[in-house]
Amino acid sequence: MSIPPPDKGRSPRISPRCSPCTSPATARRFKDDIEALPRDIEKLIYTDLLPFDITGAPETREFLYRVADISATFVEKTFDRGTKILDFHQPEQLKEVLDLEIPAHPLHLDQLLHDCRDALKYQVKTGHPRFMNQLSCGLEVISLGGEWLTAAANINMFTYEIAPVFILMEQVTMRHMRKIIGYKNGDSTMAPGGSISNLYACMVARHKMFPQYKEQGLRVLPGQLVMFTSVHSHYSLKGAAATMGLGTDNLILVPVDSKGKMIPTELDRLIEEQKSKGNIPFFVCATAGTTVMGAFDPINAIADITEKHKLWFHIDGAWGGGVLLSKNTKHKMAGVERSDSLTWNPHKLMGVLLQCSTVHIKEDGLLIECNQMSADYLFQQDKPYDVNYDTGDKVIQCGRHNDIFKLWLLWRSKGDSGFEKHIDHLFEMTTYLVEKLKANTDKFELLNDEPELTNVCFWYIPYRLRSMKAGPDRCKILGEVQPILKGRMMTAGSLMIGYQPMDEHPNFFRNIISSQAVCRDDIDFMIVELYRLGYDL
């Protein structure tokens, strides 16, 4: 099989020096247009040129190819281990080297292309194999292609009328995800990030228990609503409690064990305690993959408790949800089908481009009941098609970005088996990293010997601390050293790893492997580089 010819037989060569290979007439026009350009400087000004004066203007195509070219060069550099992850500048310095001002008058196209190059030049390459800083690392090229198409389509995901293909695509993909979760029916939506997905789950749970809340508000309820989540859960649950008018004090934080997992007996005790105060528990969130330690709360044990108390059981699998894709890792979420809702962000473990977050609800119909406002101008019931395909009234957003294509296309490219390999690769690399750190206990100290996800939490131990006794002094220095090391990484541009304090622990690094690009060499490099940068600290 040979490489397919370019789209529709049209050669997308961008250089004006290329001879066009379409029909002679088009070729002549193309040539004439291009040759006219340099003689007429004004035509290079956007407002006079692009794209409405000339249907199918070669300048439009030319501009898009140039942007594709700049982007492709950035992608190449991103995967080139000889390139820095970032060229760090302090904010004030960066303002000096970049021209960011909004001009009074139009700028030339060549200036805009220069702007594009400049923006990427100083940008952090989050797809670089040595960028381990966030839960979303990597740059999946197929997903990038999907996002380009999405931009060209430029639609809102509210009605079938406007987005027929993408609405159906979302339906198919969400159904596939619910099948993997083990929900027999149910409903789903995509949301602008895991925090909003979690908010949607909270809102649906509240609606399920007290539908009158939607019209009458919180003050008519017989008592204070309370929610439960672990002390290590994501801060978006606090955000949801504040947004929804419950107040963060009414988000009860359940203690965790030494591995960062929620303690079910504590959950049960706290629910009873709230009930005895006359408050109304309605929502429990288990975390599948905590942000810092990557811990999985014990789903079955928590489900037993939520069933006993008849509470909504949500799982925040924004980070860890991807483990469901491999038979080697899905046991970490055993019991997931017992939940009432699940947040799962394909832009994390699955490597889809930002943003791509999903929330799945076991009971069909609740999302729309909870959020429907039936705007006449958008969700008319007398449209010339089955309006059940309109999805816009399921969410509190009006316009919703098209986040499905970049996920769907990537899943088509990998298939289920490819995503299984993808997940397995991340875990293999993590195991390799943990082994390496364990082989260097003089230089590194692990927070947790057996990480459950790809979060590896550790301290770098500089030379002067190696012989120092454990205690508050050592602890203090240890906490001060890690940010300095982080600063050196950023200045060197060779490595990016996040750090934070947690509970009684001073600042430590949290290394994330969520990019397919990471290989053993990168991990070997990381060990040596940390040592090189931190030796004299």
Added chain:
Amino acid sequence: MSIPPPDKGRSPRISPRCSPCTSPATARRFKDDIEALPRDIEKLIYTDLLPFDITGAPETREFLYRVADISATFVEKTFDRGTKILDFHQPEQLKEVLDLEIPAHPLHLDQLLHDCRDALKYQVKTGHPRFMNQLSCGLEVISLGGEWLTAAANINMFTYEIAPVFILMEQVTMRHMRKIIGYKNGDSTMAPGGSISNLYACMVARHKMFPQYKEQGLRVLPGQLVMFTSVHSHYSLKGAAATMGLGTDNLILVPVDSKGKMIPTELDRLIEEQKSKGNIPFFVCATAGTTVMGAFDPINAIADITEKHKLWFHIDGAWGGGVLLSKNTKHKMAGVERSDSLTWNPHKLMGVLLQCSTVHIKEDGLLIECNQMSADYLFQQDKPYDVNYDTGDKVIQCGRHNDIFKLWLLWRSKGDSGFEKHIDHLFEMTTYLVEKLKANTDKFELLNDEPELTNVCFWYIPYRLRSMKAGPDRCKILGEVQPILKGRMMTAGSLMIGYQPMDEHPNFFRNIISSQAVCRDDIDFMIVELYRLGYDL
């Protein structure tokens, strides 16, 4: 001046038949790699090919060029008036012609490119000059280029650490917008759509009056909070009231006059009424450009009332905000600087790609006070730069999509003067349409003789109704006819205009001009086409 050479001297020709024009060594490798492909079918499977095995793999570049090519062809067709806006299929039909399933195993790259072409083939061309269906029409090619770059950069807008360039760019652009609004200082954020922008404004207003709400929730407040907006305002205000736990009953809908503008004396009366019931008014929303009629609420008169009652004054200018960019139209929002907050969506009148929404707050510091949760792992205070540049804690989202580049680049390309022309063009076309409709009063009936924005609301009057007396019978038929005409438009693919009922009015069309591509010919065409499609109704 000649067209600048392709990026870094590399010719982005994608066809393997093109001879490469880089260094002889690269050229040889490129040629060898490409020639090797057809002999090894397995290499065409994504997981083995892209992009991690070969740094700077020509296949990666090749794939991206192909996607750029497919997109550019779609853009060309979008602006080609000889092309249909859509090739309408009922959902069940579309499922038959598209292969949307998630496969068990990887698909070949050529299938993925086929997928891309297919997705666009059946997609609605929202940038087509005869697509007048939504508040966001058009396809600004420079903004599209910006979105491609954004995708390649693939970052979250939460910290300077990760998004240095885009954080600064957002800062500069938001400051520019606040200057146009007339806020001396203040703060802003971008949000995933106008509904969330409005929600942020409500939340900040609530926080300003009752900061204890964040921790303790609604039930500790001395009374029921109530908000006010016009009966014609956007449904996102209802959504905000429900989400925040106030309940939609506590969003008080203020009557409008025959032009759809809020009646200030009614607002004043309703505020007093709520106070006398013991409720606590805290938030008034004026709409600058209502969704259906495009009406502007009287800002100065409302500001007098909110100042008297000491209430938060928000303006929902999601749709109409763009009028501030032209000296010919900015008077429509006279008094805007008296507001406390403003929603303004550049993805509407300004033509920026979806999504691009902004919310501006006059008082600096409130956004962060309201939403800050101080997650240790993200917003450490001991980072090696000034952490005031980290913006993530201003919003309830954790990850926030990078929506700035597509706006900034478009603004650079047009400058303030270009955007002024842009806005003026939309209004000129609107005036032309209204004149045309007035010249054909036998066939069309206007809901409002003098639209304030580019919304033109009208009924198409089919032949059989022209001699019928006004009354319930005619009214009923009129309401039934418009959706049928809309169905015919969709089937013909020649025109897309939205319709809805409103108040006592039966279904009518709402034509929106928000694309630069619309010219007089398109409006002439619309008149004739409506007549052609609707004559026998």
